[in-house]
Amino acid sequence: MRQFGAKRPYTWFLDKAAQLKAAAARNPFQHPVCHGHVISLQMYIQMLFQYQEHISRLKKEIDSLAQTFEDYRLIQTVPGIGDKIAATITSEMGDIDQFPYAKNLTAYAGLDPSVFESGKYKASINRITKRGSSRLRQALYTAVQCGLTKNRNKKLVAFYNRKRNEGKPHKVAVIACANKLVNWIHGMFQRQEVFEKCDKLNLHLLILRVPLLLIRLVQVLSQPYPQRFLDYFQHEMKVLLVSQIDLGTFFLLLTTSILPPLSFNIIIPLF
Numbered sequence: 001m002r003q004f005g006a007k008r009p010y011t012w013f014l015d016k017a018a019q020l021k022a023a024a025a026r027n028p029f030q031h032p033v034c035h036g037h038v039i040s041l042q043m044y045i046q047m048l049f050q051y052q053e054h055i056s057r058l059k060k061e062i063d064s065l066a067q068t069f070e071d072y073r074l075i076q077t078v079p080g081i082g083d084k085i086a087a088t089i090t091s092e093m094g095d096i097d098q099f100p101y102a103k104n105l106t107a108y109a110g111l112d113p114s115v116f117e118s119g120k121y122k123a124s125i126n127r128i129t130k131r132g133s134s135r136l137r138q139a140l141y142t143a144v145q146c147g148l149t150k151n152r153n154k155k156l157v158a159f160y161n162r163k164r165n166e167g168k169p170h171k172v173a174v175i176a177c178a179n180k181l182v183n184w185i186h187g188m189f190q191r192q193e194v195f196e197k198c199d200k201l202n203l204h205l206l207i208l209r210v211p212l213l214l215i216r217l218v219q220v221l222s223q224p225y226p227q228r229f230l231d232y233f234q235h236e237m238k239v240l241l242v243s244q245i246d247l248g249t250f251f252l253l254l255t256t257s258i259l260p261p262l263s264f265n266i267i268i269p270l271f
Contacts, residue, residue: 062087070192071096075185077194080147085139089185092136102186108132109140111179128175140178156181
């Protein structure tokens, strides 16, 4: 039972064991059984096996049909999205050209916040609209949970942790991750790029940003007020952390760029 309920508490297993014992005590086959009941039971068992065979055939047909779509292979590059979730999202979205912007796809999935306003009143807590495709919304929610489990999707985990640090509840943070996942999927389908190339593109943008950062640091170091340097450096570090680049990569970018020794000696003690 531990295999089928890894996240269940110990009391859940005790309750299931008690239910199994009670069902075994109510076993109707302890007494003579009518022959008609046995035939009915055999028919139900045969129908169950036939349904399982039909479901397996349908799964094979879905997999073979999904392989013909390029978007199906693209979306599988996102960590946490497997065959079933990829097929569901691809079939529910349809053609990406019908969604010019990512917010259109977000509204179709029902993940956009509802608006409650009347005159000068504006609600501070707005729930999602839940309009559009409920299957797409459920598939995105499941994809987020799979990406957060065992840190499969590191970018999604970092975004989730940032929302939790802001004080957001768990479900609110998961919905925000689903919204972020919609934006990623929309960008992947529009550019026809895999998820890893999107990460490399962000890293290239950071590499281009570092020389400008170093030039600005040298300019700030020339100011008589060291507090300006600390404020600017703290702001740039937040930008790099939001872009989800680790400190090791940041030091590598620093060492491979043109940096005066004086500036490098001042940056190192800050860590």
